[in-house]
Amino acid sequence: MRLDPAVRASGLLAVLVASGILAVHSAPADGSVIGIWPVGVASALAIEAGRRRAPYVVPVVLVVAVLTIWQGGRPFDVALGYGIGIAVETAVVAAVLLRGRAGRPPLRTDADLRRYFLACGAAGGVGAAAGALTSWATGFGEPAAVALALGAAHTASQLTLLPFFMRLPQHGSIASPVERAAQWGASLVLTPLVFYPDQLPSMAFMVVPLLAWGALRLRPLEALAQMAATLFFAIVMTSSGRGPFAAVPQAFDLSPDTRGVLLAAYAATCALIVVPLMIRVGQHIVISREARSQRDKVQSIVDGATGIAIIGTDPEGRVTLFNPGAERLLGYSAAEMMGRSARVLHTMRSVVDKADELGTTRNYGSVVREIARPEHAGTQMRFLRQDGVERVHSMTLNRMVDDLGTIVGYVSTSEDVTDQLRAQDRLQDSLHTERQAVEQLRELDRAKDAFVSSVSHELRTPITSILGYLELLADGSYGALSPPQATALQRVSANSDRLLSLIDELLTLSRLSEDGLALSSRAFDLREVVQEGYGVVAPAWEHRRLDVSLGLPSEPVLFVGDRDMLERVVVNLLGNAVKFTPEGGSVEVCLEVADRGVAGPEIHLDVRDTGMGIPTHEIQQLFSRFFRSSLAQERAIPGSGLGLSITRAIIEKHGGVIDVESVVDRGTLFRVRLPA
Incomplete structure (x- = not known):
């Protein structure tokens, strides 16, 4: 369970103050620097505060740094210069690590590692620059030596302490309990042997393989803790005058600050080995887990x-x-x-x-x-x-x-796919048989059309002759007719006209089916065509109680096509409307040019009636040859079932379409749409 943020901040601040005082006091009294001042803890305090509150931490760090350095015996102006450098370092590290992030910055990928190195390097550079400027301004020490000592110390502090406050790889220890015990035991034994003697040649490098071993096999936090413990012991021993780094200044007649530079370089070296290895192991474990997961998933798919x-x-x-x-x-x-x-x-x-x-x-x-x-x-x-x-x-x-x-x-x-191929072969055989049957049906259909056309031609001649003789009889050319004879003659003439009309429709339909109907193509005013068709059908409602109206636009409606065929469309649609509308109903014919915006204009011819309507399930069959509505058959309304089929064929040959809307006992709307 994590501590309350305020408690963590207070604890870090206390550690910063205490370790800052110890660092300054442990530095050589005759030196110009402040030991390895815990600037990494100051940066950690800013990280814990978060991106928004980090700027408020910087002044606190400045005050703590100035007071601890001044209290440690350094002149106030020197303490102020070093303190400003530490405060700027803290701000720089927080800016680099917290940019675009909420919470603790991660340290798990190569990109995170690069950002971590950038922050630590920038911090060391700021520390070196601040030390050099302070030395130059105050005359305290040599600027170059101070820059080297402070830059090395601050870089080491950031490298070793920052990882504790970042989000580390989340893998556990790879080592077995026995290996962990052996690794820790070797570290605890070897570290004192390396850093306690001061007369033996330097063997500090012997600890590095142990730390690398820990980075590869232990939990990340445990590996960092082992590194921190080793470095803490090295700092304590070196500050006490023990170990391989303590006697270097006297042995080689160097500045007392050299001891701190060597110690900082050693600490930085350990961090530069442990942290990348720790991250690489974490990445390897993550990749291995993903690979195992993918392998198991693929295996499940393969097995399934x-x-x-x-x-x-x-x-x-x-x-x-x-x-x-x-x-x-x-x-x-x-x-x-x-x-x-x-x-x-x-x-x-x-x-x-x-x-x-x-x-x-x-x-x-x-x-x-x-x-x-x-x-x-x-x-x-x-x-x-x-x-x-x-x-x-x-x-x-x-x-x-x-x-x-x-x-x-x-x-x-x-x-x-053996069974599929066999089924496919059977299907191909069936399709071949079906194609043969369809072709036979087409042959029969063509033969039927030819028969209908031939019979229609043969019937037209005698019917025309019959009509001629009927006209002669009606004119009295063969003597006066009695009233009953005249009535019978009228009935014969009417049925002959009806039969001739049916023959004409059959001939027209046959030519349309064979694409043998030659349409003329000339420009005309559609208003005249609609008006003429309206006049042709007018006698059909002269003696009936029907309200028939015609609506035409004021401007000409020019169209290129077959005038006679389009007049036939008007006659068929209007004739049906009049025929299927009972007494007291209404029929409306309307011609207009509709504006469809981007799609362009379109000619609409609407024929609307209030007749008996058409059942919804029969509308799709309405334009089939010889189809008659069930309502028309029930009410014994005469008709051939060819008119609408011919109408649609004529409209389609002119590049148009015909739509139908109908409700039983309420009426029907036929809309012809032609290109303008």
């Missing part, structure tokens, strides 16, 4: 694909993977196939046939190399089951290559 045979081999073709799907489809167990050549799954005949199909050499290796090409994915290959039955598989073969491009094996995925 019971309908697909997945077979893996080494470069020589020896089986290394044989999934449950392969066991089910081929009859072999995985144990039987492991290490055997995949060649046993194919007969020589199948290999030769495939080689001929692919145009390659007739041997197994050549066929494998050719099938592995991407363009042959999904190729069909015959597989031999353990029971000797040969089955056709849809197969894809892929090469597996390593980072250097070397082939390390092959993976084959295949699916048994």
